[in-house]
Amino acid sequence: MSTEPPLYLRVAGELRARIENGEFPPGARLPSGAEISRQYGGSSNSVASGAYKVLVDEGLVISRHGAGHYVRSQDTPELLIRQHRRRSEDSPFGRGVAEQGAAGTWRHESTTEKASEQVAAxxxxxxxxxxxxxxxxxxxxxxxxxxxxxxxxLALTGESLIVLPEVGPYAGVGVAARMRVLGIDVGEAVERVRARTATRAEAQALGMVPPGPVMAIERTYYDQASGRPVETADVVMRGDRWVSVYGQAPAVGPRP
Structure with a gap:
């Protein structure tokens, strides 16, 4: 009778060791189920899901729906930097937070509706x-x-694979990457930023008791070829957790 532990426990142990020795730093994306299957054999669903369940239960790993597993940061940065770049990455929030040592996840809900006068404008x-x-x-x-x-x-996205931002083959990749599927270059978003106090509902959703300051951002992406707006959003960020940075210092090499 074999005394070896099940394969998923051995995989969990090896991943744990690689996390603890720094090979996978905080915020790093861990191997997919297919990658684990190629390396260890067995069913990618059962082996990988079993291994990651162990690591999630231990608090070492965070599961991000539809985007894989990431190393949890044990020390979340007090302040998060929102860096503005000429072109958005495919996962701007997830990647930006991961670069700062935290695991970024999100919850979402999509519905079709009629545009209000403000949204329509x-x-x-x-x-x-x-x-x-x-x-x-x-x-x-x-x-x-x-x-x-x-x-x-919906006149733009309704007949396409990107109609649902968080479902399908292009889920969770950000507006810029999704619009490229339709051949649209959105360039840089236009944003209007102001500071205000969180509403009661916002404060409750953000865990701010009592309500505190937030950055309220009205953001719109445009088709660079036609000038047509393709997405607009209202973004609310905790004022005590975020710093917004614009521009980039020039890279200067060492002086001779």
Whole structure:
């Protein structure tokens, strides 16, 4: 009778060791089920899911729905930096938070609805035109730090694979990457930023008791070729957790 532990426990042990020795630093994405199957054999679903369940239960790993498993940060940064870049990465929130040593996850809910007059004006569509409305709660190491309400015209995305921002082959990759599927270059978002006090509902969703300051951002992405708005969103960020950075210092090499 074999005394070797089940394969999923051996995989969990090897991944644990690689995390503890720093091969996978905080925020790093861990191997997919297919990668684990190729390396260890067995069913990618049973072996990988069993191994990751062990590591999640131990608090070493965070599971991000639809995007894999990431090393949990044991020391979430007090302040998170929102870096503005010329082109958005495919996963701007997840990657940006991971680079700072935290695991970024989010909850979402998408529904079709009729555009309000305000949303219609921002998207340049008739009032009551159909839009996809997605609500987000973003978390850093499972603590809520950001909210967003996003709207996209269904006349643009309704017959495509990107109609649902968080479902399908292009789920969770960000607006810029999703719009590239339609051949649209959105360039840099136009943002209006102001500071205000969180509403009671926002404070509750963000865990701010009592309500404190937030950065409220009205963001719109445009098709660079036609000038047509393709997505607009209201983003609310905890003012005590975020610093917004614009521009980039030039890279200067060593002096001779």
């Amino acid at each position: 921002r998207l340049g569509i008739p009032a009551s035109a159909a839009v996809m409305h997605t609500s987000y709660v973003y978390l850093a190491d499972e603590a809520p730090v950001q909210l967003a309400e996003s709207w996209e015209p």
